[in-house]
Amino acid sequence: MKMERPFHTFLMFIAVLMMLLTGYLVNKIAIENNVSSEVTADLNLYGAKLSDILYASVTKKSETKTTSGYDTEYEFLITNIGDNTISNWKATLSVPNGTIVKSSWDAALNQHLDRNELVFTPEYYSIDIHSYEATAFRLLLNTIEPFDPHSIKFVGYEVVKGQKNIIGPIIQIAIAIWAISFIGYWVTRFNIRNYKERQQNDVKIILQSMNTFISFIDAKDPYTRGHSKRVAMYGAEIAKRMGLSEDEVQNIYYAGLLHDSGKISIPDAVLNKPGKLTDEERKLIQNHTIAGGKMLKQLSSIRGIRETALYHHERYDGTGYPEGLRGESIPLYARIVGVADAYDAMSSNRVYRRHLNKDEIIEEIQKGGGKQFDPDIVKYMVDMINDGYVNVVKMETADSEEGANNFHLTESDIPGVYMGY
Numbered sequence: 001m002k003m004e005r006p007f008h009t010f011l012m013f014i015a016v017l018m019m020l021l022t023g024y025l026v027n028k029i030a031i032e033n034n035v036s037s038e039v040t041a042d043l044n045l046y047g048a049k050l051s052d053i054l055y056a057s058v059t060k061k062s063e064t065k066t067t068s069g070y071d072t073e074y075e076f077l078i079t080n081i082g083d084n085t086i087s088n089w090k091a092t093l094s095v096p097n098g099t100i101v102k103s104s105w106d107a108a109l110n111q112h113l114d115r116n117e118l119v120f121t122p123e124y125y126s127i128d129i130h131s132y133e134a135t136a137f138r139l140l141l142n143t144i145e146p147f148d149p150h151s152i153k154f155v156g157y158e159v160v161k162g163q164k165n166i167i168g169p170i171i172q173i174a175i176a177i178w179a180i181s182f183i184g185y186w187v188t189r190f191n192i193r194n195y196k197e198r199q200q201n202d203v204k205i206i207l208q209s210m211n212t213f214i215s216f217i218d219a220k221d222p223y224t225r226g227h228s229k230r231v232a233m234y235g236a237e238i239a240k241r242m243g244l245s246e247d248e249v250q251n252i253y254y255a256g257l258l259h260d261s262g263k264i265s266i267p268d269a270v271l272n273k274p275g276k277l278t279d280e281e282r283k284l285i286q287n288h289t290i291a292g293g294k295m296l297k298q299l300s301s302i303r304g305i306r307e308t309a310l311y312h313h314e315r316y317d318g319t320g321y322p323e324g325l326r327g328e329s330i331p332l333y334a335r336i337v338g339v340a341d342a343y344d345a346m347s348s349n350r351v352y353r354r355h356l357n358k359d360e361i362i363e364e365i366q367k368g369g370g371k372q373f374d375p376d377i378v379k380y381m382v383d384m385i386n387d388g389y390v391n392v393v394k395m396e397t398a399d400s401e402e403g404a405n406n407f408h409l410t411e412s413d414i415p416g417v418y419m420g421y
């Protein structure tokens, strides 16, 4: 199963956190267990100090004679007089044969009688005896004779302080860095996504505005409906194949969309005239380049739009209009759109003729290299026809009756076209 990249990153973050936490816990357990030393002492219960670390005492609270011997209540007190905490401890009291434990008052302390030995252990390991603190426990014993305990055996572990552990703080810093990276990554991702969404939205608005505008041109000249969009797509694909940057490809797409904007200034009667044009009418039509250039002057924020409208009918050999520019003095966008424009004209039906077939188009375009067109750009356009990027086959099926209605190519017919979003 293919994983989404953000999900993958999230899993990696969790894995790193798990490793850090495991390291932290292992280190903590290691510290608590490894830097301890065993403490053993026989503690005299009547005040004599036999250990540097511990002191113990017992008090008889009551003693009652019964039919089965003596019921005696004792209170034991074990005090830690050392500097370190004592944990994991156990205390053992030797008792006479036949002793019975009648009750105990300390729920947190387990005691069990093993022959002559009464063993006390804390129920949880967490019951530590801290430095200069004491633990006390009471119990009621039944003995045959009065019993005065003299000593208690003590075994425990002393947690030695002051041992420097640098792994713990390093792991804590690593966890803090992890937290900052985790938050930073997701915040940045969120911001980038928002930024991309805004950018895509801006592109959409630009394209929608342009498409609205070219629908006016299409309305004037229905026979070439879709022409501007196709020229934009072909132009963008040529630019992509020429290795231009993404921004330039996008700009050429816009320039292609608006290249014929000036057509709006041509009277309908001239634009759609089926017969031969008079010189004056031809001039009016040619004037769409200058009119377009003037109209698009305001759109200076998108590079090359005005120049493309103004110069897309210039010819490489200098015989075009409106200025007769030659070769590379014709702006690149206008040279690209010029080839795309000619291809679309040849592959579309016109008032006065049907479209050309694939071989005728290739021949015409190649013939125009160095004359009408920039020969470098011609190569890309011919490749696009040959490798099926522009669907001449579909175009040819338009010759049949059912294909005729569906003739013009749409954006979805063109694979991989750069649509700006």
Ligand SMILES: [Fe+2]
Pocket: 259, 260, 288, 312, 313
């Ligand atoms: Fe034009």
